[in-house]
Amino acid sequence: xxxxxxxxxxxxxxxxxxxxxxxxxxxxxxxxxxxxxxxxxxxxxxxxxxxxxxxxxxxxxxxxxxxxxxxxxxxxxxxxxxxxxxxxxxxxxxxxxxxxxxxxxxxxxxxxxxxxxxxxxxxxxxxxxx
Amino acid sequence: xxxxxxxxxxxxxxxxxxxxxxxxxxxxxxxxxxxxxxxxxxxxxxxxxxxxxxxxxxxxxxxxxxxxxxxxxxxxxxxxxxxxxxxxxxxxxxxxxxxxxxxxxxxxxxxxxxxxxxxxxxxxxxxxxxxxxxxxxxxxxxxxxxxxxxxxxxxxxxxxxxxxxxxxxxxxxxxxxxxxxxxxxxxxxxxxxxxxxxxxxxxxxxxxxxxxxxxxxxxxxxxxxxxxxxxxxxxxxxxxxxxxxxxxxxxxxxxxxxxxxxxxxxxxxxxxxxxxxxxxxxxxxxxxxxxxxxxxxxxxxxxxxxxxxxxxxxxxxxxxxxxxxxxxxxxxxxxxxxxxxxxxxxxxxxxxxxxxxxxxxxxxxxxxxxxxxxxxxxxxxxxxxxxxxxxxxxxxxxxxxxxxxxxxxxxxxxxxxxxxxxxxxxxxxxxxxxxxxxxxxxxxxxxxxxxxxxxxxxxxxxxxxxxxxxxxxxxxxxxxxxxxxxxxxxxxxxxxxxxx
Numbered sequence: 001x002x003x004x005x006x007x008x009x010x011x012x013x014x015x016x017x018x019x020x021x022x023x024x025x026x027x028x029x030x031x032x033x034x035x036x037x038x039x040x041x042x043x044x045x046x047x048x049x050x051x052x053x054x055x056x057x058x059x060x061x062x063x064x065x066x067x068x069x070x071x072x073x074x075x076x077x078x079x080x081x082x083x084x085x086x087x088x089x090x091x092x093x094x095x096x097x098x099x100x101x102x103x104x105x106x107x108x109x110x111x112x113x114x115x116x117x118x119x120x121x122x123x124x125x126x127x128x129x130x
Numbered sequence: 131x132x133x134x135x136x137x138x139x140x141x142x143x144x145x146x147x148x149x150x151x152x153x154x155x156x157x158x159x160x161x162x163x164x165x166x167x168x169x170x171x172x173x174x175x176x177x178x179x180x181x182x183x184x185x186x187x188x189x190x191x192x193x194x195x196x197x198x199x200x201x202x203x204x205x206x207x208x209x210x211x212x213x214x215x216x217x218x219x220x221x222x223x224x225x226x227x228x229x230x231x232x233x234x235x236x237x238x239x240x241x242x243x244x245x246x247x248x249x250x251x252x253x254x255x256x257x258x259x260x261x262x263x264x265x266x267x268x269x270x271x272x273x274x275x276x277x278x279x280x281x282x283x284x285x286x287x288x289x290x291x292x293x294x295x296x297x298x299x300x301x302x303x304x305x306x307x308x309x310x311x312x313x314x315x316x317x318x319x320x321x322x323x324x325x326x327x328x329x330x331x332x333x334x335x336x337x338x339x340x341x342x343x344x345x346x347x348x349x350x351x352x353x354x355x356x357x358x359x360x361x362x363x364x365x366x367x368x369x370x371x372x373x374x375x376x377x378x379x380x381x382x383x384x385x386x387x388x389x390x391x392x393x394x395x396x397x398x399x400x401x402x403x404x405x406x407x408x409x410x411x412x413x414x415x416x417x418x419x420x421x422x423x424x425x426x427x428x429x430x431x432x433x434x435x436x437x438x439x440x441x442x443x444x445x446x447x448x449x450x451x452x453x454x455x456x457x458x459x460x461x462x463x464x465x466x467x468x469x470x471x472x473x474x475x476x477x478x479x480x481x482x483x484x485x486x487x488x489x490x491x492x493x494x495x496x497x498x499x500x501x502x503x504x505x506x507x508x509x510x511x512x513x514x515x516x517x518x519x520x521x522x523x524x525x526x527x528x529x530x531x532x533x534x535x536x537x538x539x540x541x542x543x544x545x546x547x548x549x550x551x552x553x554x555x556x557x558x559x560x561x562x563x564x565x566x567x568x569x570x571x572x573x574x575x576x577x578x579x580x581x582x583x584x585x586x587x588x589x590x591x592x593x594x595x596x597x598x599x600x601x602x603x604x605x606x607x608x609x610x611x612x613x614x615x616x617x618x619x620x621x622x623x624x625x626x627x628x629x630x
Binding site: 097 | 263267270271278285286289290297304307308309313360361362364
């Protein structure tokens with residue numbers, strides 16, 4: 001089972017990197033979503049897959065009597081999902097606002113922060129306009 | 131007493147919430163912002179004083195014992211950085227009072243600023259790897275917000291690229307973290323130091339070390355991963371540039387120092403060799419970039435990259451002298467760099483542009499400002515007796531001690547090029563007469579009533595730079611103590627795990 005999930009992680013990572021490198025900010029978001037999930041899966045698998053009992057200890061003992069499932073990776077993933085979701089929302093809004101303002105989704109065409117002719121009049125005028 | 135450890139994190143978050151409550155009331159927000167900055171600085175300095183007196187302190191959050199719960203640790207490296215964070219935070223907040231428009235205040239400027247400060251302090255103080263990831267995220271979210279707050283075209287463009295690369299670095303960080311957890315079964319840094327010695331497959335660990343190196347290398351702006359930095363740092367308001375430039379890349383450097391002195395020290399020849407190559411190339415490419423540009427803040431952005439190279443160089447050499455050099459360099463650089471960004475804003479107000487070809491004559495018209503620029507600029511370039519001289523000298527001496535003559539030569543050569551690009555700003559903006567095409571145009575009105583708020587933090591930071599340079603003894607002693615703790619991880623481990 002671990003092998004299968006490891007391959008799945010690899011495929012998802014490869015796909016996400018392909019999407020993120022495409023230079024289109026919409027595809028970047030999809031790549032980001034896939035990559036986040038690949039990483040979550042990675043944490044999950046590296047915490048060992050098992051079919052043990054849930055990590056609950058009965059009232060009258062303080063140490064678990066039999067082997068339990070590892071709860072920590074799930075706690076980590078839960079945190080990572082929450083953070084990832086917040087980031088994703090921010091990224092969606094930022095990219096939409098950028099598209100509205102710059103009129104393009106192609107990172108190659110976004111040259112506002114680094115104008116091509118550094119010392120051209122146009123660049124200088126922009127510096128003035130701030 | 132260990133409540134001191136939480137205060138530098140709690141105070142900024144409390145004030146972030148308060149500022150959000152008063153987001154429609156600009157005056158109230160400014161007062162709250164400055165009060166928050168003052169209290170935060172007081173807490174940071176109290177922590178520094180306490181650790182200076184008693185040595186390393188720890189706190190187990192909610193009383194869970196060490197490898198299970200979240201640990202907060204303050205060793206000398208952490209408290210030095212936390213104290214500088216407090217200073218820079220207050221400086222930027224004071225500077226913002228005259229710079230930031232009410233529109234941005236209503237959008238939550240001060241809240242984001244305080245969240246950023248809290249996040250950075252959290253990252254410096256945590257002793258748990260996953261917690262470090264969480265603080266990184268807190269810090270990143272705040273910096274994303276600050277970076278695009280004005281919604282100018284350049285800001286959105288720079289912001290998109292900044293967000294893309296930093297998110298990728300975060301994903302690398304958390305996947306490295308997952309793999310490390312899979313191999314050792316723990317995420318407490320002190321516990322990791324012990325557990326990692328039991329791992330059989332060192333080659334796999336080296337691969338994980340490389341993942342962490344890449345992730346933190348992106349944050350720190352190491353060669354060849356720095357492209358996001360010069361795209362974005364010159365776009366936001368000056369106070370934001372200053373705080374980002376002073377703090378964010380240094381958190382990456384801090385994480386590198388922490389990981390590669392505490393956890394990944396099993397294959398020093400390979401990992402630190404790689405860091406050494408990256409550091410030297412970072413120094414060189416950064417300074418060449420600075421030499422190539424003619425815009426005030428872009429030159430400064432490239433300088434950050436080149437200077438990060440020096441700090442990582444200190445880590446890569448991995449001798450007590452080199453590490454204390456790196457720590458002192460961090461201390462010096464954070465103050466100087468933030469100050470230079472703040473000065474660029476005042477020059478822009480005085481001359482009307484960040485473009486060096488379009489400004490000039492600042493020395494004649496604004497003599498005091500020229501003096502204020504002179505101190506941090508030539509400290510950055512490494513002129514004696516300013517603070518940068520000691521920092522560079524220690525690192526060069528450390529590389530000579532391990533007979534890395536080429537590295538020492540590169541460090542000295544990069545120092546010379548830094549002088550070149552700094553004299554370029556000096557000559558163009560301050561020394562030459564105002565370009566005649568511009569002379570006729572009316573300047574933006576000098577906001578004399580607000581200018582005291584701009585010059586106050588700059589002057590204070592310049593004085594700190596002078597003190598660091600003229601009386602380096604106590605600060606060098608602090609840095610040496612930090613290096614001593616970093617190179618003897620047993621101290622750290624014992625403090626966290628309680629003698630185990």
